[in-house]
Amino acid sequence: MAQEHRPLRHVRAAELSSDTAQTGAMTRREAVAGKTVGSEALWMGQAHLHPGADSGNHHHGDTESAIYIVSGHPVFVFAQDGEEVRLTPEPGDYVFVPPWTPHREENPGDEEAVVVLARSSQEAVVVALPPGSLA
Template structure:
């Protein structure tokens, strides 16, 4: 078996190390994230469970805690944290702007509620039917995906235990737009694309 020697390019990149960034992390920008330590982009961050930040965008009936954000660790394209919904509580109606949201259920049985066209397909595709409430009942280990701008709310029907979920968003900060009520998001709406 013959081993190929390293190419001069990979040797140079390894010798250059993280200080020069030449070939080390070519996808990282040269500019620092506003408000973050410029060196934050060149190390791994550990956010302890007892060090989550409650000073983030909120919605009535739930409590959000930031773990990963631009301000906390220098992230540029994601936000991650936890949401807690107290027993027998429903959040206010809201959406997350242009941000995609992925949710992992840690504990409890939260329900995610949104409106869809009542045309039978449930895809909100503008079928012109009456609006119907869709309720997704979840349990620990389940995942939920909320597309951009889709109005929804979280509910915790359990009378005794809070529901806890981990949230990841495709923006560096928690985008939350609180609403007076739910409505169907239709493809013809400008912000639906």
């Protein structure tokens, strides 16, 4: 007996939904999720951060996140050994965010920053944290 396979799903850019977890001035849009395509273990979407804005401090629970920089110059801020560290990736670069790691995204540039996000959960887990230092 042949195994049944589920069909591939095509999500058009215009079909991305902002009905997902949000923090600060960052706008997240989901493309691949349980509620959009029936994914079981993966969430994928994009985020937009306007010039001069930041996402606010947050973490993604037990979820791993991978981020691909599409355009702009976002800065990723987290704490290491009690000090704030700032990553400054360029378009085409990737950033990995481990589970439970508090961080924020900032956009000090004069153009919108756009990134593609992939997470190890079909849900967009975003836990907002109080403002202030991450250290």
